[in-house]
Amino acid sequence: MVNGKEESSVKYPKIYVITAAQAAEFESVGEDDKKEQIPTGKGEPNRAVLASLEKYCEKRGAELIILPMAGKNAGETELHPELASRKDILWKRKKKLNSNIYVSDMVVPPQNVDCTTGRGRFVARDQTLIMAHSKQRMKAFPNSNFDLPKILLGTGAITLPNYNETNHRGDAAKRDHxxxxxxxxxxxxxxxxFRNVRALANGKFIDMGLEFNKGSKQKKAGLEALVPVDLHIADTDPLVRHANYEMIEEFGPKRLVLHDLFNGHSVNHHDWGKLVTLVRDVYLEGRADLTIELKQCYEELCSLAKAMKGKEVIVVASNHNEFLDKYLEAVRLxxxxxxxxxASQLMAKMMEGEDPVEAGLRKIGKIPKNVTFLKRDEDYKVLGWQLGSHGDRGMAGGRGSMVAREFANGKSITGHSHxxxxxxxxxxxxxSTYLNLPYTKGSPSAWMNSDAMLWDNGTAQLVNIIYGKWRMNEKIIIPDEKYLV
Incomplete structure (x- = not known):
């Protein structure tokens, strides 16, 4: 028994590729007494996408699972004839992958804008859940005070769109398919x-640096940008740091985009006036000296710049970097x-219009030539993706949210929320931090260590770092509970 449940007889390790197929639209053809139901093309398999997924499964020894879902209405349940008889269709839409992740039989109409709406309460009952949907979705939910969060995942599809495009809901669903x-x-x-793969209409998709294209031999893909987890130097989990360097070494990204480089613990306005907190968590831990914190940031920035071998390192203007701005504005020095x-030297630089964190790092040493600091109002776009926004600020002075980020940026990779x-x-x-910091203690959290990769075909992937490991070909060692998150 594991977690009170009967242990599966499945042998591990095991790889699954999980997608969904929308039911097809059929039309009646022929005379009244000899009518046939002929598929119209809506809900037809995208054969290129399906062939690429099959090639991937062949290459990695993975099991393909196709989850059926409704067509343009709940009455359309029949799959296209090419799919209906396949052995990899999971008709019951329910399967245990291990004790912590399941394929769920939840019914979510493919027209729904967000398949996770109203479903969050079910992950507490059934662990991480994967459900059939025509849009790719990932949403994390807290799981107790220290453990990794549970996730709701919407698969994406292998079929052509099948919606009623004469109404608003169907038209929007087709565009989001x-x-x-x-x-x-x-x-x-x-x-x-787990990680997502987004396929192009021509069937091509990239996973971990390899492009799969129908029956062709896979080829190496280029990583346009690696966006690591928010850094928070001095609060960084060394296992996560090591994983980030492994990814830089393996994939050789053209750009490294950094969020929350400066943690700001030495000047944190949230702690100001809290005597016990300042003594216990800052002074006694050796975290009160701004110069030391700037040195730590400088050393890590130089290390990352060196690892990038001359390629771009972009430092995004972020709210933790601006802890120093607030400290100086309030004349707390x-x-x-x-x-x-x-601080008095940096205040003068700030009055002259400079970023005080960048100015502070320059006082420590020479900034590597391949490092660029972005300003708050500066875009940085790659292949149409906005990479220059931290995500903490929303529209018209409001706070950042997923909807605000989508409206403001279009395609984007941001940080901030953890x-x-x-x-x-x-x-x-x-x-990149430990997932149980002093200021989150006692608060259920959905934090994770997850990087984003923007590939040269314009698709993005999230890659999770689990106890320092980010793929299956390495043994995961679970730390003791004091370390656990």
Whole structure:
């Protein structure tokens, strides 16, 4: 028994490729007494996408699972004839992959804008759930005070769109229809990796640096940008840091996009006036010195710039970087003799229009030539994706949210929330920190260590780092509970 449930007889490790097929539209053809039901083309398989997924399964020894879902209305339940007799159709739409992840039989109409709406309460009951849907979706939900979150996943589809395009709902659904799948690498009865693959209409998709294209031999793909988890130097989990360097080494990204480089613990306005917190968590932990924190940031920035071998390193303007701005604006240095000298120099730089974090790093040493600091009002777009927004600010001075990010940026990869998420072409990365920090203690959290990758075909992937590992070909060692998140 595992977690009170009967242990599966499945042998691990095991790889699954999970997608969905929308029911087809049929029309009646012929005389009244000899009418035949002929598929119209709506709900027909995208043969190129299906062939590429089959090639992937062949290459990796994976099991393909196709989940059936309704067509343009609940009455359309029959799949296209090419799909109906396939052995990889999971008609019952329910399967245990291990004790912590299941294929769910929840019924969500493919026309729904967000397949997770109203479904969050079910992950607490059934662990991480994968459900059939025509849009790719990932949403994390808290799971107790220290454990990894549970996830709701919408698969994406392998069939052509089948909607009533004469109404608003059907028209929007057709535009949002996404080809793709989720890859689940089950390590054992408890642990698993998962990541999305988004396929183009021509069937091509990229997973972990390899492009799959129908029956052709897979080829190496280029990584246009790696967007690691929010860094928060000095709060970084060393296992996550090591994983980030592994990805840089393996994929050789053209760009590295960094969020929350500066943690700001030495000047944190949230702690100001809290004597016990300042003594216990800042002074006694050696975290009160601004100069030391800037040195730590400088050393890590130089290390990352070196790992990138001359290719671009972009530092995105972020709210934790701006902890220093708030410290200087409030003239807190007058009550902080430890940091007054450095802060007074940075205040002058800020008055001259410079970013105080960048100015502080320049006081520590020379900034590598391949490093660029973005300003708050500066875009940075690659292949149409906005990579220059941190995600903390919404529209018209409001707070950031998934909807605000989508409206403001279109396609984007942002940070800030520490909770990885996918909503159509809006992606959010996680955090590089330990997942149980002093200021989150006692609060159920959905934080994860998740990086984003933007591939050269214009598709994006989220890759989760689980106890320091980001793919199945490495053994995962679970730390003790003090380390657990």
């Amino acid at each position: 996404a080809y793709g799948a989720f890859i689940v690498e089950v390590v054992d009865d408890r642990l698993f990796h 007058k009550d902080d003799p430890l940091n007054a000298y450095m 909770v990885p998420e996918i909503l159509r072409d809006t992606y959010v990365v996680g955090t």
